[in-house]
Amino acid sequence: MGFKADIIIWDFAKRAIYARLTLHSAKVEALSFSPNDMYLVSLGGQDDETCLHLAICGNPASAHSAGQCLCLQYSNTDDNTFITAGNGTLRLWELDLPNRKVRPSECQTGKLKRIIKCIEIAEDDQYFFCGTTSGDILKMNMKTGLLNSCGPAKQKFSQGVNVLKILKSQEILVGSGDGCLTLCSGTTFKTLKRVQLEGAVTSIAMRGEGQQLLVGTDVSQMYRFSYTHLEEPELISSSHSSAVTAVAIPYGSSELFATCSKEDIRVWHVDRSKERLRITVPNMTCNALDIMVDGRSIISAWNDGKIRVFAPESGRTLLVIDNAHSMGVTAIAGTRDCKKILSGGGEGQVRVWELQQGGCHRLLETMAEHKATVTDIQIKKNDKECVTASSDGACIIWDLVRYVRNQIVLANTRFRCVCYHPEEYQIITSGTDRKIGYWEVYDGAAIRELEGSQSGAINGMHVSQDGRYFITGGDDKLVKVWSYSEGEVTHVGAGHSGSITCVRLCGSSRTLVTTSSDGAILRWRFPHPLSSD
Incomplete structure (x- = not known):
């Protein structure tokens, strides 16, 4: 609340911003272009229920007083007509250009009372169809605004x-x-074909x-899909739908990397950006x-307090350590000899x-010795020492032979990440x-302190x-x-729309992998030559 919600118009060929329109508050619910692409109409969210004809006026043109609007669709043939719908509202709008x-x-x-989530207008503008939360479709007359039919029965x-x-065949x-x-009849709404996908369908x-x-x-x-083989979907892209919490790269390899999020771990090909497992x-x-x-194994830390070990080829569970930590496992690392897990x-x-x-x-x-959540663990190459970061403001260097503290680093912060320099005489x-x-x-x-960011924590x-x-x-x-x-x-790279959660460099391939809280995984070309290559 209180923040403006931007509308960004992009130049597709240049992959650059053409215009930025800051007219709504809090949220933009929907956008639709007119048939000749001269006008763009936008719909504000629940806290800013206004329709704006952006090419005509810079202020709210008309406010919705009845119910909450959720969707918007422009006519296919008339630049002066569009439709809005939602919870308790379904309206046809006419543009009065001179005024x-x-x-x-x-x-x-x-007598039908429905919450409408989507609108689709027939190519000739004779009818429009409304999809509802009740699972039925309303067929409305575009000219009269009256209900024609409702289904499926x-x-x-x-x-x-x-x-x-709506398809060219008039099927829906x-x-x-x-x-x-589902492919259904445009008149009776009877199901003709159906295919099950993973997750709720959000766009076609x-x-x-x-x-x-x-x-x-x-x-x-x-x-x-192809229209003739609707029952045979081809998965062409996948990603996490929740915040990506960590990235792991196999030792000595730059072909694969693994990420984790809510409910799953995924293994990806670096070059093809395809999900492998x-x-x-x-x-x-x-976590x-x-x-x-x-x-030979992927070790993972989970919020139910368990450590789970999986086979990287098949995903088969190799080991589960129950009750590893009472308040969830938040950080994990394996030793070089593959005999221990921290x-x-x-x-x-x-x-x-x-x-x-x-x-x-x-x-x-x-x-x-830590008083709060352990956020990161890094182990020395000889497996005799490690460093742990915590949100209690301490980083502790541990002796892994005697299991005692060697040194402690204190700062007025909640530590999120720690790294050894490859020569292992310093940590950052x-x-x-x-x-x-x-x-x-x-x-x-302490040797040196740098200003790492102008705004917000550094997480990776x-x-x-x-x-x-x-x-x-x-x-x-x-x-x-x-x-x-x-x-x-x-160098600075701008591409994430959410807070960055983890960064990892695939050394030999010069590829940088970063993840963020919006579920994104981005690959970057590392800008410097590496002397180890």
Whole structure:
């Protein structure tokens, strides 16, 4: 509330912003272009229910007093007519160009009371169709605004109609909340074909005359169909639909990487950006993951307090450690010899687990000096030392032979990330205070402090294999490449629309992988040559 909601018009050919219109408050619910593309009409959200004819007036043209508007559609043949609908409202609007006004007229649905989620207008503008949360479709006369028919009569569309698309054959494609894409008759709404997809259908787009269809769902899946083979969907794109919490890259490899989020872990091809494997744990969130150096297992930290180990080829569960931490497992790392797992929890404990033959495990030690959530764990190459970061404002360097604290680093911040320099004589840290700190491993002394961000915490950090550069990302949504020795930013990448949660560099391929709270995974070309190549 109180913030303006932008409308951005893009130049498709140049991939650049053509215009930015700041007219609505809080939210823009829907947009629609006129048939000749001269006008754009926009619909504000619940806290700003106004229709704006942007080419005509810069102020609200007319406010909706009856119900909440959810959808908007322009006529196919008339630049002066559009329709709005939603909860308790269905209106035809006429543009009065000389007076710079838009005038509404109420549509009549008789005794039917529906919440309308989508509108689709016939090509000749004789009728328009409304999909409802009740799972039926209203056919309305465009000229009179009267209800013509309603259907289907018996089996309605489960969990509501989210999207409609009229085909050249006059049949209708219906996307519903239960994930079904249905081809039905345009007159009786009787089902002709149906295919089940993953997640609720949220959008349908047609290519050409409708021979090829693209369908999107609310779990970030995109499918491609041909009209003649509707029952054979091809998954062409997938991604996380919740915040991506961590990225892991196999040791010595730049072909694959793994990410985790709510309910699942996914393994991706770096070059093709294609999902190779998905491991699902329903109703749980994976907070962190790592790939063992031998590449034979993925270790993962979950909010139900369990550590789960999976096979990276098949996704088969190899080991589950129950009750690993009482307030969820929040950080995890595996040793180079692949014999131990270090985990951190929401209660602040750091635990060392020994992996045994036959899928067994043993708790070796519990190190309890942190007072709050452990956010990151990094292990030295010789497996004899590690550093843990915590939101209690401390980074602790542990001796993994005697299981005691070697050094402690304190700062007025909630640490989010920590990294060893490849030569392992220094660590760098960052967190909510937006500072990047350099520290001596030997005695924990502060060496240098940099201003890492102008706004927001730094959530992810990674040092290149040669130690010359490091990368940061955080709440300012910017990816920054730094010179390690000079402490200066060499490159800045802008592409995320949510807070960056993790950054990882695939050393040999010079590819940078970043993730964010909106579920995005972005690949970048690392801008510097690496001396190890």
